[in-house]
Amino acid sequence: KERQLEIVQQTTLTPVTGATITDKTQLQIDLDVTQKRGYSINKEEFLPGLIAIGAPIFNLHTGEVTGGISFDSSTSRYSMDNFETQYSTILIELSKKISAAIST
Numbered sequence: 001k002e003r004q005l006e007i008v009q010q011t012t013l014t015p016v017t018g019a020t021i022t023d024k025t026q027l028q029i030d031l032d033v034t035q036k037r038g039y040s041i042n043k044e045e046f047l048p049g050l051i052a053i054g055a056p057i058f059n060l061h062t063g064e065v066t067g068g069i070s071f072d073s074s075t076s077r078y079s080m081d082n083f084e085t086q087y088s089t090i091l092i093e094l095s096k097k098i099s100a101a102i103s104t
Helices: 003-012 022-038 080-102
Strands: 040-045 048-060 065-073
Touching: 003 022, 040 080, 048 080, 065 080
Parallel strands: none
Antiparallel strands: 040 048, 048 065
8 A cells, every 4th residue: 555655646647538537636546446346447537438447467476466457448339337337247257367377
């Protein structure tokens, strides 16, 4: 948590779209929610019309994040809620399987 706070404080939050998180307190809240939920969401923060969910891949021996996996789509196909509902469980299971596979 300390390292995360340090990184957030050192980061410049430059808006790319109107949905980009540019407030460090809001970013920290979003990171806390993401950690509890087990996956991240992107609601058009980088590109209008692009939504995504992502999950970490861990080295199970060290507990460190070694990568990530994500799915993306467009707002013309899914609402963020529908996309999250349909794919978040699949994404989390896939990230667990990959984590287990790379940790053997």
